[in-house]
Amino acid sequence: MKKLFTLIIILLITTAVKAQLGGGTTGVVGKISGIVIDSITRKPLDYATVSIYRSGGRAPLNGVLTDEKGSFKLNEVKNGKWKIVVSFIGYPNKTIDPVVTTPEKPDFNMGTVFIAPSGKALKAVQITGQSNVIETKIDKLVYNAEKEIINSGNATDVLQKVPMVSVDINGNVSLRGDQNVKILINGKPSGAMSNNVADVLKAIPADQIKSVEVITSPSAKYDAEGSAGILNIITKKSNMSGVSASVSGGIGTRQNNGNLNFNINQNRLSITANFGGNFTWPQTSLITQRTYIDTSNVNSGSDATSKIGRYSGRGSGSVSYDFNNFNSFTSSIAVMKFGFTNDGTSSNFYTSPNVNQNYLGLSNGKTTSSNFDWNNDYVHKFKKEGHQIDIAGQWSHGTTDYNSLSLYSIVAQPDLQSYNKGSNNEYTLQADYTLPVNDKFKLEAGGKTIIRRIESEFDNYDGVSNNINTDNPNNFVYNARTSNNYNYGQNVYAGYVVGTFTLPKNYALQLGSRLENTQINGDPQNTTVSLQPFTQNYNTYIPTVAFTKTIKDQTLKLTFTKRIQRPSLQYLNPFVNTTSRQSYSQGNPQLSPEVTKLVEFTYTTFIKSSMINASVYYKNTNNLIESISQGNVDYNVILNTTPLTYLHNTLTTYRNIGTNNSWGASFFGSINPIKILTVRGNINAYTYKPDPTGSFTADQSQNGTYIQYNAFLMGSVSLTNGFQAESILILNSPRRTIQGPGQSFNLWIIGVKKQFMDKKASIGINSYDPFTENKTFNTDIASSHLVQSSHVVFPFRSFGLTFSYSFGKVSFADPNDPTQKKKKGVNNDDLKETESNNRN
Known part of the structure; x- marks a missing residue:
């Protein structure tokens, strides 16, 4: 691997030297810049289109957005x-x-360009911001959350309104139906995501989110992990000059949240700070579960209640300083803490030819997690515009503590007390080099190293007597056979090269290559359980191609990319988790990563105030990973322990079941049928038809071709006097595996907001499913000898009150004015955006 990085460095130096000695254009090139301002309101116009023609010409040669x-x-x-x-x-x-x-x-500064709204469209100007909620760019779709009327709750609530994204009742995120999504925060991975993505998203207040970037076909400069693509959550920060702050929050019957932003931008120094948190009132669910194993004629199940309450807090801060026009440094840190409690009761039964038991159960659990991400970024810019080197480092550290207590009314079902402590450290070092060789070709190259270290301590204690009817539920003895201490390490080394070609007649071509080496090792620390260490070492080559054609307001794009999904520790750890004595789970250290090849064709057009984005795609996934549940598993054989009453149970593990070929299509549209109304809609549909191999054909109960979908329809109205209203309907089909369908998810959200004090303050009300008190979620699994079902009734109806207030003094400075030493806007994201001037 050292040789690989040495080779990359030599190639970078050689290419840079050649470019400086004669690889670039022989003519002098420059730039044209300026600021577009509304002549009446004197406010800047963002996302205005600026096109360049030859003097007197009719065909645009290039264009950018403000x-x-x-x-x-x-x-x-x-x-x-x-x-x-x-x-x-x-x-x-x-x-x-x-x-x-x-x-x-060669450089021409046009200064301020004033444009005046037409008399007929003057009122419409006040609502055009709604059409900017969704943007399409050459390599991504951007959802501007801060421009929504309803923007409350947490990151999960925000993601439910993002095109092509769906979120189930447990907070699991899917992109075009695939849960293998790489989620970034401000362009960087967060160590907190390695524990539980769903819980982390619920801990991020919606008020902190500026936008969400959806990248379905990433180029080679992006990390290869995440077979579905990438979701990049951008948090709020100010790029204006001056001092500003804002406070916002919400109070409701389901959850409460608050958020404070503070920004200082003076000359070359920029300081930002953010504090936020949310609290969810405890919600009680009703859960019915049934299992039947035909080979042993076993029936088991439970009728239970579960009461869950959540809390979270997040703070972040950054300091950026431009030493001069060529060197900039940014240091930022984000700290997060969240937790939840779960208290439950259950009525259980277990019947077999030799056993007939009915018993009660009590349980309670508590989870707390804390995490920080510390980033340092240095950017060096050369004299040539766009020629620069970016060096970034990140340290992520997180801890999770979980403890639970389960008490039962019969001795035959032993009581159980569990403690799980985990820590995660992730170190990332990245270097990126960008060289615009000339106006027709741009070269990008870089290398990246990610080092992950996870330590997990899982201790179980068995009750020596029945405790549910006693006042001393602490009579427990440590059980070494059901406990496990485990160390896990993963190193990823990557290097990439991307070339972007600007071709005649508004064509563009981007070619990329990325090579990633993955090294994994698992090291069990508990000698009582006979688990063996394991290692994996594999290389993955990632080619990418993107071909675009622009015709006025229309863009056509054809892309090919390859993605992988590495199994996490949860999937690999061979330890058998027996926290539930009738349903076990076990990882599989022999798992190979999923490999997905994606071909996608996308069409985007703007028609006056309307926008259409449509795509068709084909995905081929090898080494498809799915959870497999099997019945008739002997508890005593697995643990080699004293025989217990219950011998026939279920075991859930993970397997590379085979391949899946999927065809899909997605459509997003935004229209303004009348001046005050904006309607947005999105639908994504795709096929699921896996081809299991070997023994997994016996576990398959779903043999047809199934069409799955996720969709939403949203309407927003902007009235006079600052009143706004919005309604959103979200639909998601069940997610299927070879053993059956999972939970479907539907949601209706409505809200009204009033802005005042020149839009610096607002107050609003919103409701989730106002006419449905509870929602029902069903899961059905079946194989050759096993039938399982789960029925969950969850309270979802809620009403809330939101507020926001912004204050401070800011100004908009001309970044091209040499008399104003404005911050240069260094891009510190790992994921670099394609420059606007290369769109054509």
Whole structure:
């Protein structure tokens, strides 16, 4: 691997030297920049389109979108006379012709470009922001959460409204039906995600989220992990000059949250801080479970209640400083703590030819987790625009403590007390190099190392007597055979090269190659349980291709990418978890990573104030990982322990069951049928038809081709006097495995908000499923000898009150004005965005 990195460094140096000695263009190129401002409100217009033509020409040569400050910059402009056209929904086009660049003055700063709304469209301008909730870019779709009317709760609630994303009742996230999603925060992985993604997302307040980036076909510069793609959650930070702050929150019948943002941006120094948290009122669910094993004629099940309460807190801060025009440094830290409690009662039964038992159960559990992510980023920019080196390092540390107590009314079912302590450390070092060789070719290359270390301590204590009817439930003895201490290590070494070609007639081609080496080792520490250490070492080559064509407001894109999904410790740990004496679980250290190949064709167009994004895709997944439940498992054989009453139970483990070929299509649209109304809708449908191999054909009970889907329909209304209303309907089909369908999930959200104090403050009310008190979720599993069902009734109806207030003094400065030493806007994300000037 050292040789690989040495080779990459040599290639980088050689390429850079060649570019400097003659690989670039011989002519002088420059840039055209400026700021687009509404002439009436004097506010910047973000996401306005700025196109460049030859002076007097009719066909656009290139184009960019303005940022949140209204700023734009057209790079790689040769000397000559040009025509600049600025267009924005509800405004007439603004044309400036000619704009002249010369060898003596290759950079042209247009200053402030004022455009005035037309008289007929003046009122419509106030609602066009709603159409910017969704953006499409060359390599991603962006959901701007901060522009939503309803933006309360936590990250799970936000993700439910993101196109192509679905979230089930347990908080598990899927992208186009695939749960193998790589979730990043501000472009970087978080160590907290290695414990429980669903719980981490519930701990992030919605008020902290600025946007969510959806990347279904990542290029080679992205990490290869996550067969479904990447979701990048961007938290709020200010890029304006001055001091600003905001406070927001919500109080409701289901959950409560609060959030505080503080920003200082002065000259070259930028300081941001954020504090937030949420608390969920305890919710009681009704759970019915049934299991039948035909080979031993065993029936078992329970009718239970489960009461869960959650809390979380998150704080973050960053300091950025530009030493000069070429060197910048940013240090940031995010700290998170969350936890939940679970108290339950159950009425249980177990019947077989020799046993007929009915008994009661009491249980309680408590989980607490804490985590921090510390990032340091250094950027060095060369004199040539876009030529730079990025060096980033991250340390993530997290701990999780879990303890539970289960008491039963009969001695034949032993009481159990469990303690699980885990710690996770993740170290990342990354270097990226970008070189625009000329106006037709850009080279990107880099390397990355990720080192993960996980320690898990799992201790079980058996009750020596029946405790449910006693006042002393602490009479427990340590059981070494059902306990486990485990160390797990994973190292990933990666290197990539990406070339982007700007071709004639608005074509563009991007080719990428990435090589990743994965080294895994598992080391059991408990000698009582006869578990063997294991190691894995494999290489994965990731080729990517993206081909685009732009025709005015239309973009066509054809992509090919390859992705992998590495199994986590939960999937690999061979220890048998017997916390539930009738249903065990066990990892599989022989698992291979899933490998997915994806071909996708996407079409995007803008028609006045409407937008359409449609795609069709084909996915081939090898080494498909699914959980397999088997019946008639002997507890005594597994643990080699004293015989117990219950001999025939179920065991759930993970297997590479075979392959799956899936065809899919997704559609997203946004329209403004009338001035005050915006309607957005998304539907994604795909096929599921796995081809299991070997012994797994006996576990398959689903033999047909199944169509699965997720969809939402959203309507928002902006009225006079600052009133806004929104309604969202979310639909998700059951997620299938070869053993049966899982839970479906549907949701209806409505809300009303009133803005006042020149939109600096707002107050609103919202409701989740206002006319349905409880929601029902069913799961059915079947194999050749096993039938299982789960029926959960969960309270979901809720009402809430939200508020927000922003204060402080900020100003919008011209970033191209040399008299103002404004922060240069260094991009510190691992995931670098494709530059706007390469869209064509």
